[in-house]
Amino acid sequence: MEAKAQIPRSESQMLRVNPKKFILWLFLVSIVMIFISMTSAYIVKRSDGDWLIFDLPEALLYSTFIIIASSITMHWGYLSARADSISKLKVALSLTFVLSLAFLATQFYGWSQLVDNDVYFVGNAAGSFIYVLTGLHAFHLITGIIFLVIVLISASKYKVHSRKMLQIEMCTTYWHFLGGLWVYLFLFLSLYN
Numbered sequence: 415m416e417a418k419a420q421i422p423r424s425e426s427q428m429l430r431v432n433p434k435k436f437i438l439w440l441f442l443v444s445i446v447m448i449f450i451s452m453t454s455a456y457i458v459k460r461s462d463g464d465w466l467i468f469d470l471p472e473a474l475l476y477s478t479f480i481i482i483a484s485s486i487t488m489h490w491g492y493l494s495a496r497a498d499s500i501s502k503l504k505v506a507l508s509l510t511f512v513l514s515l516a517f518l519a520t521q522f523y524g525w526s527q528l529v530d531n532d533v534y535f536v537g538n539a540a541g542s543f544i545y546v547l548t549g550l551h552a553f554h555l556i557t558g559i560i561f562l563v564i565v566l567i568s569a570s571k572y573k574v575h576s577r578k579m580l581q582i583e584m585c586t587t588y589w590h591f592l593g594g595l596w597v598y599l600f601l602f603l604s605l606y607n
Contacts (some may be wrong), residue, residue, distance in 0.1 A: 434580065434584065435583070435587075438588065439590030442521055442587075442591050445595070448550070449547075449595065449598075450468075451549055451573075452543075452546065452547055453547070456543045460539075460540070461541050464538070465538070465539070466537075466538035466540040466605070468528075468532065469546075470603055470607055471521040471523075471524035472524075473520045473521070474521075474548070474600055474603070475528055475600070478518050478596065478597060480513055480517045481593045481597075482522060482598045483513055483591055483592065484510050484513035484589070485505075485589060487506050487509040487510045488506070488585070488586055488589040489514060489561075489586060489590070490502070490506040491507045491582065491586070492582050492583070495569070495574050495575060496579065497576070498575050500574075503574065503582075504566065504569050508560060508566065510589070511551065511562055514562065518596050521548055521552050524548070525548070528541065528544065528600060531561050542604060547603070551595060551596055551599060558585075558589055558592050561584075563587060564581070564585075570580075573590050
């Protein structure tokens with residue numbers, strides 16, 4: 415039998431993770447670290463006493479359902495791109511966009527419900543934490559919306575399909591992460607309020 419010659423791989427072939435995906439994962443890890451430190455600080459500060467007890471705004475529950483629905487529509491978009499169903503992809507991304515705006519609207523409504531219940535950003539730390547945690551998540555969701563719009567524009571130009579999945583894969587990963595992060599925050603605030 416004849417032995418096959420070993421062909422050396424180039425450096426780019428040896429990379430197993432796309433550099434852009436790697437950067438995205440590093441970004442997600444940094445976000446996780448921020449929220450872990452914030453929720454840890456919340457627990458420590460709560461144990462100091464003088465903690466304002468209040469009911470979470472009902473709007474935060476609604477926003478939880480909305481972000482879960484947006485994660486479903488985003489995944490539908492990803493599956494549509496894999497199947498080269500560009501029209502379904504555009505519909506799914508558009509629905510995700512609308513749901514993301516609805517999520518932000520419920521967040522603002524939740525903040526107004528907090529104000530109506532005399533829970534303010536300044537004053538008691540309990541109020542400050544809820545505004546900072548939800549506001550920080552809303553900020554990251556806005557960055558996700560910008561990414562989503564970029565992918566939607568690319569899909570409209572037929573630059574997202576089964577052979578060009580990087581944008582939609584990264585956007586879907588980020589979107590599911592934001593959804594999971596919100597569910598964590600909502601459960602955390604519900605249990606430790």
